[in-house]
Amino acid sequence: MKPESLMMTHGYVPEWSENAVKCPIYQTSTFVFPTAEAGKRFFALAYGKTDPQEGENPGLIYSRLNNPNLQILEERLSLWEDAEDAAVFESGMSAISTIFLTFLKPGDRLLISNPVYGGTHHFVHNYLQSIGVHVEHFTAETDLVNLTEELCKDKRGAEIKLIYAETPANPTNAVIDLKLLGEMKIALMKSHDTDVRMAIDNTYLGPIWQKPLDWGADMSCYSATKFLSGHSDLIAGAITGSQESILAIKTLRTFLGNMASPNTCWLLTRSLETLSIRMERQASNALHVVRFLQDHSRVSRVYFPGLSSQGTEQVSIQNRQSTKAGAMISFDVIGGEAIAFRVLNKLTLIKLAVSLGSNESLAQHPYHMTHADMPELEKEDLNLTDSMIRLSVGIEDSEDLISDLKQAMEGL
């Protein structure tokens, strides 16, 4: 069955909870063991000291290790990408930093795309580098075939333990070739006889329209605060991936204690039920808005995956690795910061706020807001100027969204 059919019921047994059709919130820190022997067995399973028998479920112990809300959510989340397992966290940043801390040690090298989410950028440069992890960047413009050849010969290639990318990139919607990254991973492992992981921040398009695990990624990670939640009412993160990678991730999570709470998991489980219909509606609204913006005389460029203005190579990568373009649009207005601010201040239905992927539409100014911390030269290099507005398109009526943009841009 398709994930859409399973999202309401999978992994939950009504008999566990007075036949309630929906899973209640298990707001409890600890669980009663039926016997001392059972408690001993549960711990042995939880710490991997023994393998479960056929059909044996690991018993519930303590909510930092396991909780029904966490486990049901993780099972359902895995379905979208046909992943072997998933791990949910109390924020996107805790998911991402747990990937780095699990797979990188001092002396290792991280190969990471640029730009990435500001918090990711900060953690890499202010923490990972300070403990002696080497960091090397590539962009959507980098020739990944050449880079792979170079790294297979060079000894710095032997230091690479993690390839990490965010695609499409925020806020320019530049896409990075997942197929070439997957091939790079295999080539590096063969040339240097090392273990290399690949993790993709799939917040923008996944898990519906882009499936990095199909291109050789070991992990797909998310700010679950965004599309997965879709209601701007929680902060959470998630990783889906191979059994082996997620086991390593969950082992560290148990001791960092950054798993999501029962309440957050319950809200996210509810959100997943409508993920597909929300994202479909958001994507179709976005296409209407893109067409309106492309035709507007005061808009100089629209940045949206698959548009010919993104370049022919970008379009072919986008078409190969994603089934839709999503609901994130950036556009440049003629007149720089003053005009961009005037438009933002005049929007009424569309709210002026950061974050994205929610059912209400949001607009912000990347240059002075989400990307304020980035050096100006780096921003100019990536076409990220003070003329840019970023829109996250929600599920409203598309005509109403266009009317709001139209009135905000009137008389420019």
Ligand SMILES: *Cc1c(COP(=O)(O)O)cnc(C)c1O
């Ligand atoms: C928001 C975001 C994050 C960080 O997630 P939080 O839930 O805010 O911790 C990471 N990556 C991307 C692409 C994001 O948009």
